[in-house]
Structures are given as structure tokens and as C-alpha cells.
Amino acid sequence: MTRFAPAIPALALAATLAACGPPAPPQAAAGTETPDGAPDAGYVAPPEIVSGVRRPQGLALSGTAPAGAEVQLVAPDGKGGMATADDKGAWSLIVPAPMAAPAMYALSARIGERVVRAEGAVLAVPAPGPPVVLARAGFAALPLEGPLPRLQVTALDYDAGGGAAVAGVGPARARVRLSIDGVEAGLDQSDARGRFAVIGANRPLEPGARRLRVEADGGAQALTADVLAQVSPVAPLNGSAFRAVRQDGGWRVDWARAGGGVQSTFVFDVPPEPAP
Missing domain, CATH: 2.60.40.10 (Immunoglobulins)
Structure with missing residues (x-):
């Protein structure tokens, strides 16, 4: 699918998240890097979010990532959640369900020294909106x-x-x-x-x-x-x-x-x- 504007760059929550610790900055295009910023040539599938459901205890998210990866979901204020993908690559976690306004999260997975960024950013929306959509630059x-x-x-x-x-x-x-x-x-x-x-x-x-x-x-x-x-x-x-x-x-x-x-x-x- 063609992007709706030429040369639209990736999502820029990165600067805000830079002070939030180890999670990788979100990008609109998936990518892999080592902690020092050098690209890693070996392909690793990026993490994906598959479902988001409102539960009494919060917003339940689930998805896929490389088996054994540490999956991190981080908002600009540093809040979020963490999970470990099982041997089939499935993961799930719960974050606070937004009540008064939407929330945005960066999704990444860490496999050893490698960090894999998801495509886009997770946008959680209060009811009566859909629980979650994936915001993508240029799409x-x-x-x-x-x-x-x-x-x-x-x-x-x-x-x-x-x-x-x-x-x-x-x-x-x-x-x-x-x-x-x-x-x-x-x-x-x-x-x-x-x-x-x-x-x-x-x-x-x-x-x-x-x-x-x-x-x-x-x-x-x-x-x-x-x-x-x-x-x-x-x-x-x-x-x-x-x-x-x-x-x-x-x-x-x-x-x-x-x-x-x-x-x-x-x-x-x-x-x-x-x-x-």
C-alpha cells in the first residue's frame, strides 16, 4: 500500500522515551538494532500485538514475538508493562485501561543484546472507542x-x-x-x-x-x-x-x-x- 504522503518518517516518541530506560524507541517501520545503535544484519521478526480487550483489572493485550523475548510496552511517561514470550512466541500483559483520554505506547522486544521495534505505536482508546489500534506513520x-x-x-x-x-x-x-x-x-x-x-x-x-x-x-x-x-x-x-x-x-x-x-x-x- 502506498503511503499517503511521500517520505513520511517514522513515529517520533523516541525522544520522549529516551529517558525511560532500556526500551527501544518506537518506529513506524519495524527494525532491529543492538544497544549501541549498530544495525544487526540477522533478521528477527518484530513483536506484534494481536488483541486488546478491556477487563476489570485493566487493558489486556496479547501478541507474538520471538520465543523467549522480553516484550516491553512503554508510554512517554515511562509507565507500561513487561512480559516474556513463551516457547511458541505468545505473550500477554495488562496495562491500565485509559478512562479520560487515549494513551500511546512503544512496543519492543529484547532478545539477548538485540532490540526489535514493532511497526507503529500502540494507541489505547477509552470506551466507546475500540480498545486498541496500531498508529502507523504515513498509513x-x-x-x-x-x-x-x-x-x-x-x-x-x-x-x-x-x-x-x-x-x-x-x-x-x-x-x-x-x-x-x-x-x-x-x-x-x-x-x-x-x-x-x-x-x-x-x-x-x-x-x-x-x-x-x-x-x-x-x-x-x-x-x-x-x-x-x-x-x-x-x-x-x-x-x-x-x-x-x-x-x-x-x-x-x-x-x-x-x-x-x-x-x-x-x-x-x-x-x-x-x-x-
């Missing part, structure tokens, strides 16, 4: 749930240049069409888990109220989902790693990208389950 935020028998728009990502992408979930392996304000904007195919991310490639996303529609073939009938998003100019963060603002229908999270620039991720509230 739409990746949902974790799915597949679903219906279409659901999860996130809209955009930057100051007007580049935009829309992500969501629906039936597996479905062809998904995106329109913005009634104008066709892009196509994608959902993956085996029903997740899709469509680049709005035909024109820059303008500030104001934007109506997004996604359509897909759902077997015997066509599926549609419509959401309304208020697009505002992306403002500087003034040294912060991210800023979260509640807007109608969801949370807008502005976050810094390495090398400069800010990306906005609007995470939509999860709609109520349809009546049977």
Missing part, C-alpha cells in the same frame, strides 16, 4: 478486531499536506471502496481478518466536516458504512509526543513523526450492535 491506523459481518470505519489519518487514509474492518477478503463527500477516493481489499486501509489518493483532504463512506460486497448484499469527521488543521505539538482531543464521534490524536511533522489519527467510536 491509516490498523484495527485489531475482525472479521465482522458488517462494515465498520475505525480511523481516519491525515497530515498537514492533506494526505489521508481510512481504515476499518468488515468481511474477510472483500473489495472495499472509499468515497469522501460523495467523490470516489480509493480502493482496497480487506485481509483475512477483515481489516482494510484505503488511501484517499484523488485529492487533498480539506478542513471542515467530511463525510466518509465505505462500501463492500458482503456476499448476498452490498455493505455500507458512513461516518462524519471534523477535519481541523494540524497544529504543532510544542515538544509533546502526542495530544488527544475529544470531538464529536471519537478521539483525535495528533502525534509527532521522527524528522518533523505531525500526523492526526481520528479514532471513531464503535457503533452499537445492530438489532437482530
Whole structure:
């Protein structure tokens, strides 16, 4: 999938996390390095987050990593959690569930002297938003749930240049069409888990109220989902790693990208389950 803006660098929570101890800084592209910063030529699969579920004791996260790796999830304030991947590479941990505002975490795995960074950053969202999405520089935020028998728009990502992408979930392996304000904007195919991310490639996303529609073939009938998003100019963060603002229908999270620039991720509230 083509990024929605050229040469968008990796996620820049790194500077904020530098004083938080051993965890590796998060990047939008997965990578491997040794503690002194020298690249390691041998490939090691990056850690991945597979699910996030709200529990009474907190936000339960699970995923995969190299067997025996020390998995670390760290927020800009140094809080987070740690787990060890089992002999099959599975790991799980619990962090506080965000109640008043979203939280962002860097995900990494340490195998001996090697540190492997996950693709993107973990963005935890209060209810009624989805528990977790994966924020990715230059791409739409990746949902974790799915597949679903219906279409659901999860996130809209955009930057100051007007580049935009829309992500969501629906039936597996479905062809998904995106329109913005009634104008066709892009196509994608959902993956085996029903997740899709469509680049709005035909024109820059303008500030104001934007109506997004996604359509897909759902077997015997066509599926549609419509959401309304208020697009505002992306403002500087003034040294912060991210800023979260509640807007109608969801949370807008502005976050810094390495090398400069800010990306906005609007995470939509999860709609109520349809009546049977």
C-alpha cells in the first residue's frame, strides 16, 4: 500500500522515551538494532500485538514475538508493562485501561543484546472507542478486531499536506471502496481478518466536516458504512509526543513523526450492535 504522503518518517516518541530506560524507541517501520545503535544484519521478526480487550483489572493485550523475548510496552511517561514470550512466541500483559483520554505506547522486544521495534505505536482508546489500534506513520491506523459481518470505519489519518487514509474492518477478503463527500477516493481489499486501509489518493483532504463512506460486497448484499469527521488543521505539538482531543464521534490524536511533522489519527467510536 502506498503511503499517503511521500517520505513520511517514522513515529517520533523516541525522544520522549529516551529517558525511560532500556526500551527501544518506537518506529513506524519495524527494525532491529543492538544497544549501541549498530544495525544487526540477522533478521528477527518484530513483536506484534494481536488483541486488546478491556477487563476489570485493566487493558489486556496479547501478541507474538520471538520465543523467549522480553516484550516491553512503554508510554512517554515511562509507565507500561513487561512480559516474556513463551516457547511458541505468545505473550500477554495488562496495562491500565485509559478512562479520560487515549494513551500511546512503544512496543519492543529484547532478545539477548538485540532490540526489535514493532511497526507503529500502540494507541489505547477509552470506551466507546475500540480498545486498541496500531498508529502507523504515513498509513491509516490498523484495527485489531475482525472479521465482522458488517462494515465498520475505525480511523481516519491525515497530515498537514492533506494526505489521508481510512481504515476499518468488515468481511474477510472483500473489495472495499472509499468515497469522501460523495467523490470516489480509493480502493482496497480487506485481509483475512477483515481489516482494510484505503488511501484517499484523488485529492487533498480539506478542513471542515467530511463525510466518509465505505462500501463492500458482503456476499448476498452490498455493505455500507458512513461516518462524519471534523477535519481541523494540524497544529504543532510544542515538544509533546502526542495530544488527544475529544470531538464529536471519537478521539483525535495528533502525534509527532521522527524528522518533523505531525500526523492526526481520528479514532471513531464503535457503533452499537445492530438489532437482530
